[in-house]
Amino acid sequence: MTQNACNCAPEAKRVDLSLLEPVLAQYAEDDGALIPVLQHAQGLYGYLPLDVLREIAEKRSTPFSEVYGVATFYTQFHLMPRGKTVVRICQGTACHVAGAPAVTRAITDELDVSLGETSADLNFTVEAVACVGCCGLAPVVVIDEKVHGQVDAGGARKLARVLRAEASR
Amino acid sequence: MIAPDTSTPRAAYEVRVCAGSACVANGSLQIAQRFEEAIARNGLAGSVRVIKTGCHGLCARGPVVVVGPDGVFYPAVDLDAADRIIVSVLGDREPVEPLLFRESPGADSIARYADVPFNARQQRIVLRNCGVIDPESLDSAFAAGDYVALSTALATMTPEQVIEMVRDSGLRGRGGAGFSTGMKWQLARAAEGDLKYLCCNADEGDPGAFMDRAVLEGDPHAVLEGMALAAYAIGASEGYVYVRAEYPLAVKRLRKAIADAEARGLLGKDIMGSGFSYSVSIREGAGAFVCGEETALIASVEGRRGMPRPRPPFPTTSGLWNRPTCINNVETLANIPWIVANGAEAYAAIGTGNSKGTKVFALTGHVHYTGLVEVPMGLTVREMVHEIGGGSSSERPIKAVQIGGPSGGCLPASLFDTHIDYDALASVGAVVGSGGLVAVDKSTCMVEFARYFLAFTQDESCGKCVPCRIGTKRMLEIVTRITEGHGQPGDIETLERLGNLVRSTSLCALGGTAANPVLTTLKYFREEYEEHISEKKCRAHACGALSTYAVIPEKCKGCGVCKKNCPVNAISSVIKEQYTIDPDTCVKCGICEAKCPFDAIIRV
Numbered sequence: 079m080t081q082n083a084c085n086c087a088p089e090a091k092r093v094d095l096s097l098l099e100p101v102l103a104q105y106a107e108d109d110g111a112l113i114p115v116l117q118h119a120q121g122l123y124g125y126l127p128l129d130v131l132r133e134i135a136e137k138r139s140t141p142f143s144e145v146y147g148v149a150t151f152y153t154q155f156h157l158m159p160r161g162k163t164v165v166r167i168c169q170g171t172a173c174h175v176a177g178a179p180a181v182t183r184a185i186t187d188e189l190d191v192s193l194g195e196t197s198a199d200l201n202f203t204v205e206a207v208a209c210v211g212c213c214g215l216a217p218v219v220v221i222d223e224k225v226h227g228q229v230d231a232g233g234a235r236k237l238a239r240v241l242r243a244e245a246s247r
Numbered sequence: 248m249i250a251p252d253t254s255t256p257r258a259a260y261e262v263r264v265c266a267g268s269a270c271v272a273n274g275s276l277q278i279a280q281r282f283e284e285a286i287a288r289n290g291l292a293g294s295v296r297v298i299k300t301g302c303h304g305l306c307a308r309g310p311v312v313v314v315g316p317d318g319v320f321y322p323a324v325d326l327d328a329a330d331r332i333i334v335s336v337l338g339d340r341e342p343v344e345p346l347l348f349r350e351s352p353g354a355d356s357i358a359r360y361a362d363v364p365f366n367a368r369q370q371r372i373v374l375r376n377c378g379v380i381d382p383e384s385l386d387s388a389f390a391a392g393d394y395v396a397l398s399t400a401l402a403t404m405t406p407e408q409v410i411e412m413v414r415d416s417g418l419r420g421r422g423g424a425g426f427s428t429g430m431k432w433q434l435a436r437a438a439e440g441d442l443k444y445l446c447c448n449a450d451e452g453d454p455g456a457f458m459d460r461a462v463l464e465g466d467p468h469a470v471l472e473g474m475a476l477a478a479y480a481i482g483a484s485e486g487y488v489y490v491r492a493e494y495p496l497a498v499k500r501l502r503k504a505i506a507d508a509e510a511r512g513l514l515g516k517d518i519m520g521s522g523f524s525y526s527v528s529i530r531e532g533a534g535a536f537v538c539g540e541e542t543a544l545i546a547s548v549e550g551r552r553g554m555p556r557p558r559p560p561f562p563t564t565s566g567l568w569n570r571p572t573c574i575n576n577v578e579t580l581a582n583i584p585w586i587v588a589n590g591a592e593a594y595a596a597i598g599t600g601n602s603k604g605t606k607v608f609a610l611t612g613h614v615h616y617t618g619l620v621e622v623p624m625g626l627t628v629r630e631m632v633h634e635i636g637g638g639s640s641s642e643r644p645i646k647a648v649q650i651g652g653p654s655g656g657c658l659p660a661s662l663f664d665t666h667i668d669y670d671a672l673a674s675v676g677a678v679v680g681s682g683g684l685v686a687v688d689k690s691t692c693m694v695e696f697a698r699y700f701l702a703f704t705q706d707e708s709c710g711k712c713v714p715c716r717i718g719t720k721r722m723l724e725i726v727t728r729i730t731e732g733h734g735q736p737g738d739i740e741t742l743e744r745l746g747n748l749v750r751s752t753s754l755c756a757l758g759g760t761a762a763n764p765v766l767t768t769l770k771y772f773r774e775e776y777e778e779h780i781s782e783k784k785c786r787a788h789a790c791g792a793l794s795t796y797a798v799i800p801e802k803c804k805g806c807g808v809c810k811k812n813c814p815v816n817a818i819s820s821v822i823k824e825q826y827t828i829d830p831d832t833c834v835k836c837g838i839c840e841a842k843c844p845f846d847a848i849i850r851v
Contacts (some may be wrong), residue, residue: 110548112550113533127526144551147552152534152535154532155534169454170455172454175687175696183837184841208454209456211268212306212457213269214617215272215273224274232845245458
């Protein structure tokens with residue numbers, strides 16, 4: 079798949095590579111710092127556009143294949159734009175036995191986004207997270223950085239409706 | 248010599264508000280602010296102090312507030328309750344009776360946190376300061392005794408003596424493998440190299456486990472002190488903490504702790520004037536479970552794809568950038584200062600034969616009291632589930648526990664008298680692992696439960712070796728088709744054969760243990776697999792394709808969403824009457840259940 083062929087994604091706009099300069103300078107001496115560099119870059123752009131990966135490869139004198147390989151190995155890195163609001167549904171063991179599958183169904187249905195996908199209007203990304211370590215509060219849904227505990231299917235629907243209402247405002 | 252900073256005198260009366268992740272999610276920071284404002288308003292900032300602590304353990308009853316020298320415990324504190332507690336704290340300091348902990352409504356109250364049944368069997372070594380100190384204050388850590396062991400060791404012990412002490416204590420690695428920590432240090436000490444690394448593995452990836460997170464959030468200095476002691480013992484001068492990016496609060500507190508410790512000369516060059524130097528940096532993981540495996544962790548710190556490599560050479564000989572590298576888990580390291588301060592005999596006196604000391608478990612699932620518990624090795628599963636966990640949280644009895652996360656095994660109720668230590672668990676096919684302990688009742692389907700774990704490990708397989716990459720994939724396909732009602736005769740035998748193959752031929756521990764959840768459920772819950780395959784029945788009603796869907800009349804509002812979405816027109820209604828599902832037409836797709844806005848559709 080050629081990801082650049084699509085003109086509807088914001089990636090078609092040129093990304094401002096100058097933002098990367100301080101990050102590249104900070105880690106210029108550290109050979110092992112590819113992952114922190116990618117983390118910072120994703121913090122700047124919200125995701126990792128291919129142009130950014132190319133720039134990082136060139137400036138760090140690392141083969142592009144290696145940068146791409148690392149960026150696609152770790153689940154934290156995203157090569158496509160993300161939604162303004164990121165809903166992460168915990169799939170940890172405690173959440174699983176406490177009803178995470180029903181919570182997942184409710185949220186994906188209410189927001190009309192499949193798990194792991196971003197809505198077409200770029201408002202929402204819904205994804206699974208392996209465990210956020212708040213097992214005492216299972217099932218857990220994390221909306222952006224805020225942790226919501228003991229969310230049942232009904233509660234999940236309410237959360238999703240609030241998000242939808244906020245997005246349409 | 249270091250001494251606590253006495254410029255801010257210790258307040259006489261402490262209000263400890265839990266600021267662990269679970270309590271923060273429940274609003275504990277607002278509670279803390281309410282206390283602080285009230286104290287400031289009354290001009291009592293000097294005599295009453297609010298401490299935002301790490302995890303107290305009883306996450307199920309958060310936000311947790313513990314008050315005063317006696318440790319009066321208030322569970323599930325909201326703002327109203329906070330106001331009433333403030334009146335007591337500012338007044339006669341008598342416990343606020345109606346807000347105290349009760350095992351059930353109407354039962355006698357229990358005032359002291361230590362007296363709550365959840366705590367009765369616990370013994371806190373790793374979590375000694377969690378819930379007690381302010382994790383963001385080095386002075387608070389000093390006051391609780393952090394860094395005393397390091398200062399003693401640097402002044403009075405040789406590195407060999409430290410290693411000997413840790414070896415004699417019987418401490419085994421708490422990350423999962425259970426290798427002797429003292430032996431590992433000995434190997435690292437003996438390895439040749441001008442530069443050695445001591446790293447902390449805080450890539451706690453097991454779903455359902457959060458002990459490392461609690462230690463990092465609650466007492467980061469204990470981990471740093473343990474790292475410095477370990478570095479001194481093996482002769483390391485640099486190190487990394489490899490911590491999950493999913494733990495932002497732990498990263499934040501650790502970062503502050505490192506900066507504070509460096510500023511006071513407890514880390515960095517010439518620690519406490521001893522001539523010993525050791526510096527620590529943080530590397531945030533990027534979301535790959537396999538990086539908990541030490542050779543994969545090394546690859547990740549070096550900036551590569553986190554894929555394990557064959558051993559030997561072991562990292563203690565050739566690790567990070569081909570230098571001798573010792574990697575210890577968070578919990579292991581947090582034990583070290585206690586061992587150095589109290590001696591090997593004191594530690595070895597706790598626990599059983601080959602399993603010394605305590606272990607922290609994340610107790611979750613269908614029990615009353617979920618949370619973090621630290622117990623001496625050797626308690627039985629039954630004591631964990633019924634005495635500490637308070638038994639089933641539903642009317643359904645607990646039917647199984649899963650110990651050790653995706654690498655671990657499921658034990659049936661008939662084996663609940665098994666002792667929780669390395670040897671006893673291994674003899675029944677489970678592992679201590681990192682310490683996840685999930686109790687499940689009859690509403691959990693063991694086949695689906697095994698599928699869940701396998702789906703996790705399959706997804707997290709790095710893909711390097713064939714048995715893990717393809718073997719777990721084929722196993723997952725088979726288990727999935729069983730849960731979907733397409734199981735075939737012979738599937739069970741194929742799973743066993745494949746499982747043993749994956750176990751014996753995978754490169755690293757991820758693949759080596761990936762089949763455990765399937766193999767142990769096949770061993771102890773074989774009848775559930777057989778029912779799924781031959782009778783197309785799921786006794787827990789957890790497998791959608793093997794369940795019958797029905798409408799709960801009390802919950803149905805007659806909105807018609809289910810009928811509209813049913814792909815086979817199996818749902819009918821009479822105007823102003825209940826909706827019903829025709830079981831003969833229904834294809835069990837589950838769409839109605841997912842679409843119903845009132846949760847009125849259940850599986851029976």
